[in-house]
Amino acid sequence: MVRVTMCAEVLKDLPSWLNYLTSVDARRGPDGRPMKAKPGAIPAALGNLLGRFVLLSATYSVLATGRHTRFHYTYTPFMDAERMMEWDEATIHGKYMDWELLAHLADSWVACIVIYLYLALVIDIGGFLVLLQGVEPIAGFNNPIFGSSTPTDMWGRRWNMQMHGILKRACFLPLVKRGAPKQLAGFATFVASAIYHELQFGFAFPGYTYGQGSLFFLLQGVLCVLEALVYKAVPDAGKSVPRPIKCALTTLLMTTTSELFVG
Secondary structure, X not given: OOOOOOOHHHHOXXXXXXXXXXXXXXXXXXXXXXXXXXXXXXXXXXXXXXHHHHHHHHHHHHHOOOOOOOOOOOOOOOOOHHHHHHHHHHHHHOOOOHHHHHHHHHHHHHHHHHHHHHHHHHHHHHHHHHHOOOEOEOOOOOOHHHHOOOHHHHHHHOOOHHHHHHHHHHHHHHHHHOOOOHHHHHHHHHHXXXXXXXXXXXXXXXXXXXXXXXXXXXXXXXXXXXXXXHHHHOOOOOOOOOHHHHHHHHHHHHHHHHHHHHO
């Protein structure tokens, strides 16, 4: 028999319980205490939450045209279910048209946007409950789809900052404190993320191809390590490239590997 116990700190009051329930952490000051919410934060957060809900609903309604991928998602406005099956077969044999490749990439990009909006909405709901207790929650996302200038910028500053904080505290910082190089600690963090998502996808998605999600996160880890090594060797690399171009190239790079994540 397994006995599940909770720390007394979790149940001592409503704010602590909500923080535990939602898994949304609060921003903390130099003293380690949660930061108080700014005046007007609740109405602003409510407006943002409702706006996110409307945007996600409208986006999904437009895409819900009865076209399904193998995981029964309706994220394929450019390729229907029959064409998706043909695409999989053509990919195996290397027989597809250039426009089909572009359409497939476009579908993957759309899927990334939908997943981003959905996850952001879920985290916003948890953050709003924390905000109601008078403390400021950590933002979930920071425009990762359109604002990321490099892979490291996306994973370190923009995508799912709640999960980023957990992995940083649980994996990256302990390894660095024990003398591991930052590049190695960073890659190990992606390995931990791969294991977590492998379990999550395996339970959540019937028909999931085991190892697919892990491959995605391991590839992202390799990209971030390579980026760090390039900047270490050439500190001024890419500084002359306008940020919009870097963001577009990063989006294209992520889209080419995103099918492993979005299915």
